[in-house]
Amino acid sequence: MQGAILLLLALTNVVHTKGKSSDPCEAELVLDPRPHSVSITEFGAVGDGKVDNTLAFQNAVFYLKSFADKGGAQLYVPAGRWLTGSFNLTSHLTLFLGKGAVILGSHDLTRWETIDPLPSYGRGIDVPGRRYRSLINGYMLRDVVITGDNGTIDGQGSMWWDQLANGSLKYSRPHIIEVMSSNYVIVSNLTLSNPPAYSIHPVYCSDVHIHNVSITSPAELPHTDGIVLDSSDNVCVQDSAITMGYDSIALKSGWDEYGITFNRSTSNACIRRVDLRSYSGSAIAFGSEMSGGISNIRVEQANILSSSRGIELRTTRGRGGFIKDIIVTDIVMEDVQMAFSATGQWGSHPDDDFNPDALPVVENIMLRNITGTNIGVAGKFTGIPELPFTSICLSFIRLSMSYTSSAPWTCSDVVGSSSFVFPEPCLELMSPSSCILGPRSAGKLAAS
Numbered sequence: 001m002q003g004a005i006l007l008l009l010a011l012t013n014v015v016h017t018k019g020k021s022s023d024p025c026e027a028e029l030v031l032d033p034r035p036h037s038v039s040i041t042e043f044g045a046v047g048d049g050k051v052d053n054t055l056a057f058q059n060a061v062f063y064l065k066s067f068a069d070k071g072g073a074q075l076y077v078p079a080g081r082w083l084t085g086s087f088n089l090t091s092h093l094t095l096f097l098g099k100g101a102v103i104l105g106s107h108d109l110t111r112w113e114t115i116d117p118l119p120s121y122g123r124g125i126d127v128p129g130r131r132y133r134s135l136i137n138g139y140m141l142r143d144v145v146i147t148g149d150n151g152t153i154d155g156q157g158s159m160w161w162d163q164l165a166n167g168s169l170k171y172s173r174p175h176i177i178e179v180m181s182s183n184y185v186i187v188s189n190l191t192l193s194n195p196p197a198y199s200i201h202p203v204y205c206s207d208v209h210i211h212n213v214s215i216t217s218p219a220e221l222p223h224t225d226g227i228v229l230d231s232s233d234n235v236c237v238q239d240s241a242i243t244m245g246y247d248s249i250a251l252k253s254g255w256d257e258y259g260i261t262f263n264r265s266t267s268n269a270c271i272r273r274v275d276l277r278s279y280s281g282s283a284i285a286f287g288s289e290m291s292g293g294i295s296n297i298r299v300e301q302a303n304i305l306s307s308s309r310g311i312e313l314r315t316t317r318g319r320g321g322f323i324k325d326i327i328v329t330d331i332v333m334e335d336v337q338m339a340f341s342a343t344g345q346w347g348s349h350p351d352d353d354f355n356p357d358a359l360p361v362v363e364n365i366m367l368r369n370i371t372g373t374n375i376g377v378a379g380k381f382t383g384i385p386e387l388p389f390t391s392i393c394l395s396f397i398r399l400s401m402s403y404t405s406s407a408p409w410t411c412s413d414v415v416g417s418s419s420f421v422f423p424e425p426c427l428e429l430m431s432p433s434s435c436i437l438g439p440r441s442a443g444k445l446a447a448s
């Protein structure tokens, strides 16, 4: 009996987080090396940028499924241009893109299946109803790594952007990587470009680490997002650079009545050492879909450059949920039109069935040690009259404004406090009440 248990342990991948830290960026994910490796070329793939390799990727993953209980396996993609439609990953798999390897998203619609909308959204993000499956998918997996020696995954989003713009999109756009209901996921050492919609979308996941990735999309495109953390917990995003048309990093958790019913928050996430540019969106956005709640998030050491908004909290009546216990610290901003924004009037509902009495809670938001140069507007905080945003705490903030004429701050239905903030904030943010810190945030601050 004991022998059988030992044998079972030997055959099962040991996946765990090293150290006891509850801070997701301090807990290193330890994944075993894969004893087996195969190259995509063994499945007949051709890296000329023209031949469609969708079946090769699907067959390779199907074959590697049989290694899941034998220590897992690696699918190696060598240098070349590998055109493919949507394919799935499997547990205990590493997808490794060698130097010079480029995976290209196909423009052939027959290579893209459609799937049900996410239950926490009730419909696709672009159009009601179904959505296209993403280029690289994980569903109900454990121990998955997407990495490489700076290989590239190019979503070739132009076709999807055109379809969105000209109204011919039948289903909502795919993402480059979507991992759903999975645990222990690493994305690292890669370049992603031109996402049809989002670049990396962990949804209903735990223990996700995204390290050392570079993500780009043309600036003039408003509808592309970098990393979207959605109803997921224990997430670390670090050492990455993101240049996006819309949001660089967004935290979400479902949309109105669908998200309230699904009720899964995004919590315990850390984002640090990132360079972000968001031409028409926000470098870091909380919401607007946040109906399952967003809490216990730390953002630190971010450079926010050439962006429309720096840090933004978005919500609206009917959303329910909460955004609370957020710390944003040690940030440098340059050329940002609005450094901080918090709005309770975002609007945008999945359908007419939302409950207007479902009011979101926004509280305990700390913004600390932030400097900015060439900032258009310092901050605009417009809460909800029946349920104002509370405990908004600003400290050690110094912004140099590009215009001196316009009012740097606008506030309504918000309560908070400030110390050492320049330019001087509005009265609503100068109440003497101090912030109530969550246990993690308090520990972090006491330590610093």
Ligand SMILES: *[C@@H]1O[C@H](CO)[C@@H](O)[C@H](O)[C@H]1NC(C)=O
Pocket: 058, 087, 088, 139
């Ligand atoms: C991909 O995974 C989904 C969900 O498990 C499944 O429905 C679909 O058939 C899979 N597609 C392929 C090509 O294996």
Ligand SMILES: *[C@@H]1O[C@H](CO)[C@@H](O)[C@H](O)[C@H]1NC(C)=O
Pocket: 148, 149, 150, 151, 189, 190, 212, 239
């Ligand atoms: C980041 O990834 C590149 C390859 O993409 C690698 O050369 C570099 O060493 C990595 N840096 C870190 C800090 O992991």
Ligand SMILES: *[C@@H]1O[C@H](CO)[C@@H](O)[C@H](O)[C@H]1NC(C)=O
Pocket: 150, 152, 191
């Ligand atoms: C990674 O690849 C991208 C695109 O090919 C390139 O721009 C970048 O310089 C590379 N980074 C490293 C660290 O090699």
Ligand SMILES: *[C@@H]1O[C@H](CO)[C@@H](O)[C@H](O)[C@H]1NC(C)=O
Pocket: 158, 159, 160, 162, 163, 166, 168
């Ligand atoms: C919309 O854009 C797509 C992708 O470029 C194109 O195939 C389609 O013909 C366009 N439709 C219209 C109505 O312009």
Ligand SMILES: *[C@@H]1O[C@H](CO)[C@@H](O)[C@H](O)[C@H]1NC(C)=O
Pocket: 145, 147, 148, 186, 188, 189, 212
């Ligand atoms: C990323 O690259 C760095 C430097 O080469 C390496 O130490 C690290 O293990 C890589 N990460 C993964 C998951 O391969």
Ligand SMILES: *[C@@H]1O[C@H](CO)[C@@H](O)[C@H](O)[C@H]1NC(C)=O
Pocket: 260, 263
């Ligand atoms: C959502 O889940 C939390 C626990 O995770 C629970 O306390 C709360 O009552 C739930 N809310 C709803 C609306 O079901």
Ligand SMILES: *[C@@H]1O[C@H](CO)[C@@H](O)[C@H](O)[C@H]1NC(C)=O
Pocket: 301, 302, 329, 330, 331, 332, 369, 370
């Ligand atoms: C404030 O943030 C800057 C930029 O990240 C950092 O260099 C500095 O050490 C921080 N100051 C304090 C007192 O933490």
